[in-house]
Amino acid sequence: MSTVIDSGRHHEWQYLDLMRRIWNEGDERTDRTGVGTRSVFGAQLRFDLSDGRMPLLTTKRVFWKTATREFLWFLTGDTNIRKLCQQGVQIWTDWPLDKYRKATGEAISREAFSARIVEDADFAAEWGDLGPVYGKQWVDWPVYEPAGEGLFRQRAQGVNQVADVVQSLRTNPGSRRHIVEGWNVAELDQMALPPCHKTYQFHVSGNRLNGLLYQRSCDVALGLPFNLWGAALFMRLLAQQCDLEPGELVWMGGDTHLYLNHADLVEAQLAREPDGDPRLAITRRPDSIFGYRIEDFEVSGYVPQGQLSAPVAV
Known part of the structure; x- marks a missing residue:
């Protein structure tokens, strides 16, 4: 599915x-979670990010501050949910919680588990780590060096892909290698969830920065609104740090699906019409892309319709 921007049409109609299309025509199939999905393969969306525009959905409330906190957490390379829980962000809590319940048999609530993660550093160290997920691969991709006959040791600091992309955009904007990759095949089995939004590529045209996100697996109802925000935010930060203007975000989905138990959300959202023109202002330019804080972001023109919720498939 290829969608071209129509300047006279609200971006959210895409x-x-x-x-x-997924709900009416998608292939109904079983999936890893056992919930079941309707799925299409090879979708595409395109968004103009000029003049502060952001692909923020208006037909339901998207908690953009939560999505921003998650993205800033990725940039730290942290893989433990404790710092997220301390900020009230529960995006990643369900995976460690599920693991804890299965291992201990304790029917602990999500709220109680999260509170214990925050209060007890030792408990968080044992049960809150997700393995080498997104941020670890983005800023500390492991590198191994020879350490004697047939032996290798891991470098203390791996490859910081994000820092490398900032440098390459500044010094070699015409490169075709402005890429941040999360799919580390050797470490997939150590991750709570292998990366869904796996590959980012950036392209400079004149003074405009364009970006592409390839997502291998996409939960359209719950995940995609956050993924679009995160990809657009990534572009905005890179553009500011590299003295470029934000251009076009291209999103591409592999297995692009809706869960069967999201019927109420899907039908309610499809009955609504988009409205408004959300814009993002970045109020400060830190010395590094790793120096942003949640206070640096302001959204205007965002008046979303009511919240729509559905269960997360773990």
């Missing part, structure tokens, strides 16, 4: 058209 998303709703994709949702409708």
Whole structure:
């Protein structure tokens, strides 16, 4: 599915058209979670990010501050949910919680588990780590060096892909290697969840920075609104740090699906029409892309319709 920007049409119609197509025409199939999905393969969306525009959905409330906190956490390379839980962000809590329940048999609530993660550093160290997920691969991709006959040791600091992309955009904007990759085949089995939004590529045209996100697996109802925000935010930070203007975000989905138990959300959202023109202002330019804080971001023109919720498939 290829969608071209229509300047006279609200950007969100692309998303709703994709949702409708999946729900009405998608292949119904079993999946890893056992919930079941309707799925299409090879979707595409395109968004203009000029003048502060952001692909923030208006047909339901998207908690952009939560999505921003998650993205800033990725940039730290941290893989433990404790710092997220301390900020009230529960995006990643369900995976460690599920593991803890299965290992101990304790029917602990999500709220109690999260509180214990925050209060007890030792408990968080034992049960809150997700393995080498996104941020670890982005800023500390492991590198191994020879250490004698047939032996290798891991370098103390791996490859910081994000820092490398900033440098390459500044010094060699015409490169075709502005890439941040999360799919480390050797470490997939150590991750709580292998990366879904796995590959980012950036392209400079004149003074405009364009970006592409390839997502191998996409939960359109719950995940995609956050993924679009995160990819657009990534572009905005890179553009500011590299003295470029934000251009076009291209999103591409592999297995692009809706869960069967999201019927109420899907039908409610498809009955709504998008409105408004959300814009993002970045109020400060830190010395590094790793120096941003949540206070640096302001959204205007965002008046979303009511919240729509559905269960997360773990």
